[in-house]
Amino acid sequence: MKNAIAIGTLSACLALPVGAQAQEYTLRIQSLFAEASLPGQNLLQFYDDIEVMSGGRIKVEPFFSSAVVKSPETFDAVINGILDGDTTQPSYQVGKDTAFQFVGDPMGGYDTPWQMYAWLYEAGGLEMARELYAEYGMFLVGWWVHGPESLSSSKPLASVEDLKGWKFRSPPGMETDIFANLGASPVVMDFTEIFTAMESGVIDGADASNLSVNKSLGIYDVVDHATYPGFHSMPADHFAMRLEQWESFPDDIKRIIEVAWEKLSFRDSLSGEVAIAMTANELREAGKTLHAWSLEDRKAFREGAVKAWDTYADSDRAKAIVASQKDFMTQIGLIGDGQ
Structure with a gap:
């Protein structure tokens, strides 16, 4: 029995990347949302996902409702090492570069979250955005889009x-x-x-x-x-981390966080879409007019x-991101002759 336990333990250790066996990471991540909100609950699932998938090597100390610093200050708090992760709004940082507006909310541009994700993941948007974030010592993991506003x-x-x-x-x-x-x-x-x-x-x-x-x-x-x-x-909130810290992660930790974030973002958009549609039905039944x-x-x-x-x-950089989005919107028929 002792030999079996020893062999199992050794196998588990060998399954981890070299040098990663003893390395653990505790990430202090701030959100502007309340813990009880739909995005807050989706974030908790993301935190659980990365802890489970990493075998407990990643743990998160979550801060909801901007408990550590004000929401617009979260980005700089991560840069300065007060926090490790920022899940607030890119457009809070337009004072640094107006390009953050078009990463955070290209107003009037897209009809659905899926079109926004398509620019990010299919049209080179993620690479352009990451170059912007890197200028400030930050790494953009990805977006999450809660749905069109009314x-x-x-x-x-x-x-x-x-x-x-x-x-x-x-x-x-x-x-x-x-x-x-x-x-x-x-x-x-x-x-x-x-x-x-x-x-x-x-x-x-x-x-x-x-x-x-x-x-x-x-x-x-x-x-x-x-x-x-x-x-x-249709604002896209971001998940951004300090670039130096991100680059210190082994490849498997990076991949776990990126894949889990894509799951979180898509599931959040899906659950948000359902909630909005149900609310629309409730408002109609209450005699409100939806235009x-x-x-x-x-x-x-x-x-x-x-x-x-x-x-x-x-x-x-803002002009380049705008040009990229306009080109993509033309390709999918949102602007130009295809409208």
């Missing part, structure tokens, strides 16, 4: 014409230019102020998040209209968005 409004938003004069909450940055060019009146305010501003009539509507999140915020307790399916914004824009209106919005891209992309 505009919420106290009045109908059935077409691009309905944007004219529409006063709504907007996050700062490129979005304000896109909507202002289409006749809307964006008002930049914090996410936490949305409900009160809509309830008091200070604004007519808001760009907050997808239907499910909007419903959880109570937005549809005060307004009756929303765009669905969403089209104007599906025509192909012509979506084309008009996308054309306006792409024009804003060209103005906003003010660095060589």
